[in-house]
Amino acid sequence: MRGRAAEPSVLVITCLDDATADVVIEELNRRGVPVVRLDPGDFPEHVTANASFDCSGMGGTMRTQTRTVELGAVRSVYWRRPSPYTAAPDLDEQDGRWCVDQARYGLGGILAALPHAHYVNHPWRNRDAEYKPAQLATAARCGLHVPPTLITNDPVQARQFATEYAPVLYKPLWNSDYIGPDERARTVWIEDVAPQAIDAGVSRTAHLFQQRVRKTADIRMTVVADQQFAVRIDGSPGVDWRRHYDALTYTPIETPPDVIKGVHAYLDAFGLIYGAFDFGLGADGRWWLYECNPNGQWAWFPDAICQPITTALADELQHPGERA
Structure with missing residues (x-):
């Protein structure tokens, strides 16, 4: 299906390699529901945005390489795993950073303000x-069981916690992209940590330690x-x-x-x-x-x-x- 969708569309915000989004899109296609897949990382090379604003609100269109969608005709948004905003490779570092910021607050702002859309989930709520600190505090308030947890950059407190609540795990607070010396992507896994293994490196940033269930x-x-x-x-x-x-x-x-x-x-x-x-x-x-x-x-x-x-x-x- 090419061209402008005649019916209210579902907008799926994700990267190309996303098996989870793929199966949802396949199901919506099977039902005959118009779907537009869009990756903010393709902007501006492969995505064109035209959003207008006046006293009546927001209107306009969003165009990918294969679809055009009316901004006011998006019934719902599945916000999955978009790629980071990018800049043209021929720009210097400062200009590239400026363009990325403009894309994030421009295109990102449009995608977060679609006038009639139901978000699963809204990107700002995501x-x-x-x-994780907000997750744990909220979970406790909601009556869920939360294992004893410490977030700290103090090695002394970390060692005391690991001694008192052994066995204890270390968990990253965010899964940052990390490229090793061999140019391969690395993952920081959840691991057991002994008190004697906690050293001054803890002082360099926030660390999460949690009693192992x-x-x-x-x-x-x-x-x-x-x-x-x-x-x-x-x-x-x-x-x-x-x-x-x-x-x-x-x-x-x-x-x-x-x-x-x-x-x-x-x-x-x-x-x-x-x-x-x-x-x-x-x-x-x-x-x-x-x-x-x-x-x-x-x-x-x-x-x-x-x-x-x-x-x-x-x-x-x-x-x-x-x-x-």
Whole structure:
């Protein structure tokens, strides 16, 4: 389907390589719902924006290489994993930085202000909910169980915490891009940390230390509006199950009523429609919250688990704001 969409469209904001967005787009296409996929990282080379403003509000169009969408005719936005804003390679560093800032506040501002759109989730709500200190504080207020956690740049306090609450994990506060000397991308994984391993390097920035839950399994709980999809994850030989996908088994499970109440209070507190919650299932049966990714992926699950989540998201985007 080329050209201007005649019906209200779903706008999917993401990069090219996004399997999670792919399955939602496929489902919307199957239903005949007009979809426009747009990556802000393609601006301005492959994306053209024309937004006008007057006393009646905002109007105009957004054009990619294959689609044109009326800004006032976007029924919903699935904000997934956009690429960073970029500048033309022939610009010097200062000019390039200026252009990137203008793109972020110009195009980014347009995409965040679409007049009739239902956002899953709004990018500013995603941003607010990405800070782990805010996540943990909000989760506790919402009645969810939070493991003892310390965020610090004080090595002495870190060692004391690691001694008192052993075993303790270190977790990055943000998954920054990191390129090693071999030019390969590196990932900072969640790892056990002993008190004696904590040195003066802690003083160079903020570090998150958390008591390791004595767990029997991990749980990924994906929430779409009023629906929740909890999956028990077994088989991880290490503390970070993301390193061992091939060894894992997945089992859909029921969610305790107190956890349902807590996660929906949490989403409401941040103004989110969608959230991917990670829990540890304690030996005592408690669900201990590690974090909530407001933009988390789920397409690696087997089809039997993946399809209901796909359906729920497509329903939310096709019929904005309607609850099951």
